[in-house]
Amino acid sequence: MQGKAHAYPVDNIDTDRIIAGKYTKTLDFSQLAAHCLEDLDPTFSQKVQAGDLLVAGENFGCGSSREQAPVALKAAGVAAVIARSFARIFYRNAINIGLPVLEVPDHTIQDGDQLSIDFENGIITNLTRQESYAATRLPSVMLKILQAGGLTAYLTEHGDYPSE
Amino acid sequence: MAGQTVAEKIISAHAGKRVYANEVAIVRVDGAMATDATAPLAIQAFRQMGGKRLWDAQRVALVLDHATPAPNERVANLHRLMRDFAQETGCHFYDVGAGICHQLMVENAHVKPGDLFLGADSHTPTYGAVNALSCGVGSTDLAAAMLTGKTWLKVPQTLKVVLNGTLPAGISAKDVILRVIKETTISGATYMAVEFTGEAVVPMSLASRMVLANMVAEMGAKCANVDATGLTLPYDWEPVFADADATYARVITLDVSDLRPMVAVPHAPDNVVPIEQVRGITVHQAFIGSCTNARLEDLHEAARILRGRQVARGVRLMIAPASHAVFMQAVKDGTVETLTQAGAFFVTSGCGVCVGTHQGVPSDGDVVISSTNRNFKGRMGNPNAQIYLSSPAVVAASALCGVITDPQDVL
Ligand code: SF4
Numbered sequence: 001m002q003g004k005a006h007a008y009p010v011d012n013i014d015t016d017r018i019i020a021g022k023y024t025k026t027l028d029f030s031q032l033a034a035h036c037l038e039d040l041d042p043t044f045s046q047k048v049q050a051g052d053l054l055v056a057g058e059n060f061g062c063g064s065s066r067e068q069a070p071v072a073l074k075a076a077g078v079a080a081v082i083a084r085s086f087a088r089i090f091y092r093n094a095i096n097i098g099l100p101v102l103e104v105p106d107h108t109i110q111d112g113d114q115l116s117i118d119f120e121n122g123i124i125t126n127l128t129r130q131e132s133y134a135a136t137r138l139p140s141v142m143l144k145i146l147q148a149g150g151l152t153a154y155l156t157e158h159g160d161y162p163s164e
Numbered sequence: 165m166a167g168q169t170v171a172e173k174i175i176s177a178h179a180g181k182r183v184y185a186n187e188v189a190i191v192r193v194d195g196a197m198a199t200d201a202t203a204p205l206a207i208q209a210f211r212q213m214g215g216k217r218l219w220d221a222q223r224v225a226l227v228l229d230h231a232t233p234a235p236n237e238r239v240a241n242l243h244r245l246m247r248d249f250a251q252e253t254g255c256h257f258y259d260v261g262a263g264i265c266h267q268l269m270v271e272n273a274h275v276k277p278g279d280l281f282l283g284a285d286s287h288t289p290t291y292g293a294v295n296a297l298s299c300g301v302g303s304t305d306l307a308a309a310m311l312t313g314k315t316w317l318k319v320p321q322t323l324k325v326v327l328n329g330t331l332p333a334g335i336s337a338k339d340v341i342l343r344v345i346k347e348t349t350i351s352g353a354t355y356m357a358v359e360f361t362g363e364a365v366v367p368m369s370l371a372s373r374m375v376l377a378n379m380v381a382e383m384g385a386k387c388a389n390v391d392a393t394g395l396t397l398p399y400d401w402e403p404v405f406a407d408a409d410a411t412y413a414r415v416i417t418l419d420v421s422d423l424r425p426m427v428a429v430p431h432a433p434d435n436v437v438p439i440e441q442v443r444g445i446t447v448h449q450a451f452i453g454s455c456t457n458a459r460l461e462d463l464h465e466a467a468r469i470l471r472g473r474q475v476a477r478g479v480r481l482m483i484a485p486a487s488h489a490v491f492m493q494a495v496k497d498g499t500v501e502t503l504t505q506a507g508a509f510f511v512t513s514g515c516g517v518c519v520g521t522h523q524g525v526p527s528d529g530d531v532v533i534s535s536t537n538r539n540f541k542g543r544m545g546n547p548n549a550q551i552y553l554s555s556p557a558v559v560a561a562s563a564l565c566g567v568i569t570d571p572q573d574v575l
Pocket residue numbers: 230264265266285287453454455456514515518519536537
């Protein structure tokens with residue numbers, strides 16, 4: 001996967017800022033996309049293009065359990081999220097809906113950098129800066145779910161959880 | 165065999181094998197809950213997974229609480245979707261006005277000691293107050309549990325919080341937990357279980373224990389457990405205790421004997437200061453509500469401060485009781501009358517004000533003092549408002565004076 005980074009080097013970006021509670025009561029995902037990250041960067045939904053990558057600081061996605069947060073990012077076109085660390089429910093939710101999340105504690109990605117991601121090996125290459133960074137490995141259960149395209153796809157196919 | 169924490173014990177019992185921190189396990193669950201904020205997506209995912217029947221209808225509960233009564237036709241139709249699903253599948257269903265999901269799960273014993281419970285809401289760890297292991301999950305995880313009766317978990321490491329000493333009069337569990345969050349910060353217990361123990365916990369009511377467990381969500385934790393010593397429940401039950409030689413990732417010890425009222429200032433629940441630092445700030449809106457602090461003891465605390473007095477001009481004091489049952493008790497014992505006479509007004513038992521979906525949205529520049537658990541920017545529906553979090557006593561005293569006030573100064 002290859003894409004352009006939208007970097008917000010901020011810690012603790014909570015789910016209220018990813019998608020405010022007042023917009024979440026809908027099953028219309030285009031509405032979620034339109035208001036995605038609005039309180040952090042009002043221009044985000046106009047700037048972002050399908051296949052772009054979101055880059056953030058520590059504890060990304062803290063706060064409520066709303067699955068609309070990763071859904072909003074995915075619907076807005078974000079192809080993967082890279083953060084120094086994630087809040088746990090957001091992390092699970094993202095994988096469950098098939099939005100790849102990469103925990104990369106150490107990196108120097110800047111806004112606008114062109115990145116290439118190797119999921120198999122958890123390596124991110126910064127094509128703009130000629131650098132590469134290592135992502136924390138996913139437990140095998142999560143990897144299987146992500147590879148299937150999410151938990152819904154996994155269960156539709158297999159009918160039960162992967163054995164450990 | 166090495167000793168186990170409470171989380172390790174409960175997960176082991178549900179995994180069918182002895183597990184320890186950092187292991188991944190597929191576990192059976194005892195119950196699953198979703199609200200109008202999360203159930204519509206969960207129902208959609210359940211159907212996409214090919215789900216027709218729930219794994220066990222008696223162990224699934226749906227609650228309308230986040231946007232109740234429906235503020236518009238879009239939400240009303242989502243409520244309808246949930247009503248229809250509940251009817252079709254035969255699961256438990258709580259309609260508009262019944263109360264806040266977490267209060268209902270404990271109040272109606274949907275969750276019991278030793279259970280492993282999933283809720284599609286981030287404050288599900290609240291049931292650690294009754295010795296259950298309960299985690300917040302998203303809608304798709306919940307859909308999978310509704311279908312299979314199972315989930316996968318990474319066994320969490322545990323942070324132990326030892327609360328020594330005796331709480332001073334007028335200082336509550338909310339002050340304790342805000343003090344603890346100041347210590348851990350908002351990410352200090354990410355992925356972890358939090359065990360509360362120590363002599364200060366023993367005399368705490370179930371309601372106060374729920375306050376402690378509730379706000380582990382504001383430390384990033386996965387679940388909580390409050391030491392069962394001193395806990396009474398209206399049914400037969402077996403407590404779960406940690407082994408003496410269990411392994412902890414971190415231990416925090418606090419003496420609460422000199423604790424002062426604590427306040428979280430905008431815009432994060434870990435921006436906690438003692439009340440001295442914010443005393444005198446003008447407030448426009450005061451709110452007693454949420455799954456953190458809207459139970460009978462909280463309303464009693466507010467009534468104790470406001471009895472025979474009047475809320476300051478220019479302050480709106482809003483109260484949303486945790487459940488219909490709590491409201492009825494407060495009606496019967498005169499608390500509702502006391503508070504209403506003082507100028508407070510009651511809104512639907514539910515989440516609306518806390519989460520900013522509708523009801524009581526503050527204006528630009530409004531300062532809100534609130535008994536809730538989150539003060540992120542935009543939380544109550546307006547990113548240009550300032551939200552301070554405190555105990556119900558501080559909310560009531562501040563409503564009385566029109567400025568942030570130490571309850572001790574008005575009693
Ligand atoms: S009262 Fe507030 S924090 Fe509690 S479940 Fe409702 S919205 Fe969430």
